[in-house]
Amino acid sequence: xxTVSLISLGCAKNLVDSEIMVGHLLAAGxxxxxxxxxxxxxxxNTCSFIGDAKEESIQAILEVNEQRGLRKRRxxxxxxxxxxMAQRFAKELSGEMPEVxxxxxxxxxxxxxxxxxxxxxxxxxxxxxxxxDVNRRSTFIPDFDTPRFRLTPAHTAYVKIAEGCNHPxxxxxxxxxxxxxxxxxxxxxxxxxxxxxxxxxxxxxxxSQDTTYFGMDRWTEKAGPRAKVDSARGDSLxxxxxxxxxxxxxxxxxxxxxHPAHWSDELIRTIAECPxxxxxxxxxxxxxxxxxxxxxxxxxxxxxxRDLVTRLxxxxxxxxxxxxxxxxxxxxxxxxxxxxxxFIRETRFERLGVFRYSPEEGTRAARRDDQLSSKIKDxxxxxxxxxxxxxxxEVGAAQVGRSLRVLVEAPGVARAMGDAPDIDGRVYxxxxxxxxxxxxxxxxxxxxxxxxxxxxxxHPTRAVAPKEAR
Numbered sequence: 001x002x003t004v005s006l007i008s009l010g011c012a013k014n015l016v017d018s019e020i021m022v023g024h025l026l027a028a029g030x031x032x033x034x035x036x037x038x039x040x041x042x043x044x045n046t047c048s049f050i051g052d053a054k055e056e057s058i059q060a061i062l063e064v065n066e067q068r069g070l071r072k073r074r075x076x077x078x079x080x081x082x083x084x085m086a087q088r089f090a091k092e093l094s095g096e097m098p099e100v101x102x103x104x105x106x107x108x109x110x111x112x113x114x115x116x117x118x119x120x121x122x123x124x125x126x127x128x129x130x131x132x133d134v135n136r137r138s139t140f141i142p143d144f145d146t147p148r149f150r151l152t153p154a155h156t157a158y159v160k161i162a163e164g165c166n167h168p169x170x171x172x173x174x175x176x177x178x179x180x181x182x183x184x185x186x187x188x189x190x191x192x193x194x195x196x197x198x199x200x201x202x203x204x205x206x207x208s209q210d211t212t213y214f215g216m217d218r219w220t221e222k223a224g225p226r227a228k229v230d231s232a233r234g235d236s237l238x239x240x241x242x243x244x245x246x247x248x249x250x251x252x253x254x255x256x257x258x259h260p261a262h263w264s265d266e267l268i269r270t271i272a273e274c275p276x277x278x279x280x281x282x283x284x285x286x287x288x289x290x291x292x293x294x295x296x297x298x299x300x301x302x303x304x305x306r307d308l309v310t311r312l313x314x315x316x317x318x319x320x321x322x323x324x325x326x327x328x329x330x331x332x333x334x335x336x337x338x339x340x341x342x343f344i345r346e347t348r349f350e351r352l353g354v355f356r357y358s359p360e361e362g363t364r365a366a367r368r369d370d371q372l373s374s375k376i377k378d379x380x381x382x383x384x385x386x387x388x389x390x391x392x393x394e395v396g397a398a399q400v401g402r403s404l405r406v407l408v409e410a411p412g413v414a415r416a417m418g419d420a421p422d423i424d425g426r427v428y429x430x431x432x433x434x435x436x437x438x439x440x441x442x443x444x445x446x447x448x449x450x451x452x453x454x455x456x457x458x459h460p461t462r463a464v465a466p467k468e469a470r
Contacts, residue, residue, distance in 0.1 A: 001029065001030065001031050002030045002031070002040045002041065002116060002117070002120055003030070003031045003032075003033050003038065003039045003040045003041075004025050004030050004031070004032050004033070004039055004040065004041045004042070004043065004116060005032070005033050005034065005035060005036040005038070005039035005041075005042050005043070006018055006021060006022060006032065006042075006043045006045065007036065007042065007043070007044045007045065007060055007064070008045045008151065009044070009045060009046055009047045009053070009056055009057055009060060009083070010045070010046070010047025010049065010053060010057075010083065010084065011047065011049070012158045012205065012207050012256070012422075013158075013160060013163075013207055013208070013209070014045055014047055014083055014084065015151060015152075015158060016142070016148075016158050016160045016207070017045060017082075017083065017106065017109050018045045018151060019148045019149055019150055019151050020109045020110065020142060020146055020147065020148050021043060021045070021082070021109050021112045022148075022149040022151065023146070023147035023148040023149045024109070024110055024111075024112055024113050024147050025112065025113050025116070026147070026149055027113070027147045028113035028114075028117075030113060030116070032149075036064055036067065037067055039077065040077060040078065040116075040120055041077065041078040041079070041080060041116045041119065041120065042064050042077060042078070042079055042080070043080045043081075043082055043112065044057065044060050044061050044064060044079070044080070044081050044082070044083075045082045045083040046060075046061075046081060046082065046083035046084060046085035046086060047083060047084050047085065048083075048084045048085035048088050048089070048173070048177070049084065049173070049174065049360075050355070050358040050360065051358040051359075051360075052358070054085060057083075057085045058085075061079070061081060061097065061100065064079055065079060065099040065100075076123075078101045078102070078116065078119040078120060079099065079100050079101050079102075080100070080101060080102045080103075080104060080112070080115070080116070080119070081093070081097075081100050081102070081103050081104070082103075082104045082105075082108070082109065082112070083106070084106070084177050084178075086103040086104060086105060086134065087105040087106045087134055087138060087177050087178075088173065088176070088177050088362075090103040090105065090132050090134045091132070094129055094130045094132050095129075097130070098127075098129075098130065100130045101119050101124060101130055101131065102115060102119060102130055102131040102132070102133070103130055103131070103132045103133070103134060104133050104134065105133065105134030105135050105138065106135075106138040106140060106177070106178065107134075107135045107138050107139060107140040108133050108134070108135075109140070110140070110146070110147075111133070115131070115133070118131075119131070137179050137180075138163070138164070138177070138178055138179040139179060139182070140163070141160075141162070141163045141182050141184055142160060142184070143184070143188050144188045144189070144191040144192040144195070152421070153409065153436070154199075154200055154201070154436055155200065155201060155202040155203065155407065155409075155435075155436035155437075156201065156202065156203040156205065156407075156421055157196050157201045157203070157204060157205065158205045158207050159189060159192060159193060159196070159204050159205065159206050159207065160184075160207055160208060161183065161184055161189050161206050161207070161208050161211065161214050161240065162181060162182060162183040162184060162208035162209070162210070162211070162213070162214050162217075163178060163179070163181075163182055163208060163209070164178045164179040164180045164181045164182050164209060165178060165180075165181055165209035165210050166180055166181045166210070166213070166217075166225065167210065167225065167259065167261075167297075167298075167299065168225075168297050168299075169286075169296055169297055169298060170295065170296055170297045170363060170364040170365040171296060171326065171329065171357065171360065171363055171365040172360070172363065173360045173361075173362055173363055174209055176362060178209060180217075181208075181209070181210055181213055181216075181217050182217060183208075183213075183214050183215050183216075183217055183218060183235075185235070186215070186235050186239055186240050186243055189240060189244070190240075190243050190244060190247070193244055193247060194247055197247055197248075197249040197251055198249075200436070201251060202250070202251045202252065202407055202436065202437070202438065203251060203252045203254060203407060203421075204244065204251060204252070204253050204254065205254045205256055205420065205421065206240075206253065206254065206255055206256060207256050207257055208257060209257060210257065210258075210259045210262075211237065211255055211256065211257045211258045211259075212229060212237055212258040212259050212261075212262035212263060212267070213227075213237075213259065213262050214235075214236065214237040214240060215234060215235035215236045215237065215239065215240070216229075216233075216234075216236065216262070218234060218235065219233050219234040220233075220234065221233065225261060225299045226261045226262070226299055226300075227261075227262060228262055228263065228264035228266075229262055229263065229264040229266055229267040230264060230266065231266060236266075236267075237255075237267060237270075238264075238266050238267050238270040241253065241270050241271065241274055241277055242270060242274060244276070244277075245274035245275070245276045245277060247276075250438065251276060252276060252277075252278045252407070252417060253274070253276050253277045253278060254277075254278045254280055254420060255271075255277070255278070255280065255281060255282060256282045256420060257282060257284070258281060258282060258283045259283075259284070260283055260284075260285055260298075260300050260304070260305055260308055261298075261299045261300050261304075263283075263308055263311075263312075265311070265315070268311060268312060268315035268316060269315065271315075271316050272315055272316050272317075278417045278418075279316055279317075279318050279319045279320060279417055279418070280319070280320045280322065280417055280418050280419075280420065281312060281316075281319060281320070281321050281322065282322045282323075282420065283308075283312075283321065283322070283323055284323060284324045285300075285305055285323045285324070285325060286298055286324065286325055286326050287325060287326060287329070287336070287340060288302050288305060288306075288325075288339055288340050288343040289302065289332075289335075289336040289339045289340060290302045291331075291333070291336055292329055292331075292332055292336050292340075293305075295329065295330070295331055295365075296326070296329060296365070297364075306343075309321065309347055320350040320351060320417070320418030321347075321349050321350055321351070322349065322350065322351035322352065322353075322420070322423075322424065323349050323351075323352055323353075324352070324353040324354070324355060325340060325344075325352070325353075325354050325355070325384065326354075326355050326356075326357050327340070327354055327355070327356060327357065327377060327380035327381055327384055328356050328357040328372045328376055328377030328380055328381070329357045329365065329372075330357070330359075330365055330368040330370045330371050330372065331368065331370045332357075332372060332380075337380050337383075340384065341383065341384065341387060344384065344387055344388060344391070345387060345391075348391050348394075348395065349388070349391070350392075350395050350418060351392075351418070351419075351420075351423075351424050351425075352388045352391075352392075353423075354381055354384045354385050354388070355381075356374075356377040356378065356380075356381050357372070357377060359371065389448070389449075392425075392448070392449050393446060393448065396425075396446035396448075396449070396450075396451055397446050399443045399446070399451055400443050400444065400445060400446060401442070401443060402442070402443050403440055403441070403442050403443075404416045404427065404440070404441055404442075404443060404451070404453065405417065405438055405439070405440055406427050406429060406438070406439055406440075406441055406453070407436075407437075407438055408429065408433045408434060408435050408436065408437055408438075408439055409421075409426070409435070410435060410461075411431045411435060411461075412428060412429060412430070412431040412460065412461045413426050413427075413428060413429070413461055414426065414427045414428075414429045414433070414439065414441070414453075415427060416451070424449070425448075425449035425450045425451065426450045426451075427441065427443075427450070427451045427452075427453050428447075428450060428451070428452050428453065428454060428460035428461060429441050429453045429454065430453075430454060430455050430458060431458070441453035447460070
């Protein structure tokens with residue numbers, strides 16, 4: 001029996017691709033094991049969204065190869081590089097990384113098992129080029145019956161509702177990697193969701209590159225870049241949420257990666273009227289200065305964003321807003337950054353992450369000659385994060401004494417409706433609460449980004465800050 005180990009890097013969308021690969025490996029009769037050193041083949045599912053992600057991916061590949069060289073009995077181990085970095089740089093990397101046996105693109109995740117069988121049956125000769133199987137433009141999208149083995153805890157799952165992106169953001173390489181936006185059907189997603197809920201999942205996290213654009217790519221009348229959710233024109237995110245909300249069971253539906261350009265009053269009203277949809281909106285805004293939004297080609301404006309935030313909070317009582325901003329974008333002035341800080345101070349986002357701008361090869365922003373220094377990027381990042389940390393403490397302190405419904409993640413650790421997995425803070429609870437179940441707790445204290453909901457005398461598990469604050 002062929003044994004395979006998989007190293008999954010990057011975002012939740014990449015994790016779903018990893019789950020699909022594992023599902024196909026198991027269906028082919030292979031054994032998936034956690035120890036790369038003991039496997040016949042190792043897959044590194046890479047990310048290349050920003051510079052740090054590429055470096056992490058390259059380091060993981062080199063580490064696997066180094067360990068392979070140290071163990072004589074595993075020198076015949078096969079090394080496969082998959083994911084966004086392979087999709088983007090396979091041609092270049094095949095010449096620079098001869099130690100890799102194969103590079104596969106995003107459309108090849110369902111073909112990984114026969115590829116490994118082929119590699120294991122073939123003794124590669126010295127100087128032989130790595131096998132490369134990458135489509136120029138990705139078109140794959142999973143269906144409800146696509147083999148998949150979930151790598152998340154039993155009580156939570158990611159549901160990829162669409163793939164690709166049509167937006168022209170000047171800093172982003174994703175459309176060139178993942179292709180044009182393409183939505184699954186409502187029926188396909190609902191069938192998958194029903195099975196997940198039947199399997200005991202308590203939280204469905206809806207993901208794609210542009211969640212709010214769901215369904216619009218299939219409208220008879222083409223939906224432009226600033227088209228709003230409108231169920232009268234065809235399937236939309238509002239249509240999908242109402243169908244998912246109708247599934248029997250006790251579970252949350254969480255929206256991640258919503259682009260601000262497509263929000264509508266209908267979508268806001270739908271969320272407010274669907275009790276299973278979490279009062280949590282992940283809406284990457286990237287900036288508030290009109291100068292920067294124009295340079296980033298975000299297809300929104302400062303006025304639009306401010307109005308949208310007001311409508312979200314008025315239309316969805318108790319909503320938690322999570323956003324991300326980019327600092328140090330080419331041409332960002334002190335005035336632009338000051339406007340961003342003032343917006344953060346005024347809006348008091350419950351959850352907020354900040355990224356230093358990273359010039360990505362192949363993007364328009366990377367070719368600009370007004371790049372800012374690393375020192376300026378670092379100063380602005382620290383300034384924005386320090387401000388948000390103080391806001392987060394105040395937001396958390398306001399929760400003390402209140403009751404919260406939480407989903408218990410591990411003994412003594414839970415998440416509230418306002419906390420997405422692996423991104424936001426935690427709620428530290430009694431270790432006696434059953435894992436994978438909902439519980440009602442009362443907040444007794446706050447610790448940075450985390451809340452305490454502990455009985456007297458019980459101490460929290462070691463606190464861990466959200467990713468963007470680490």
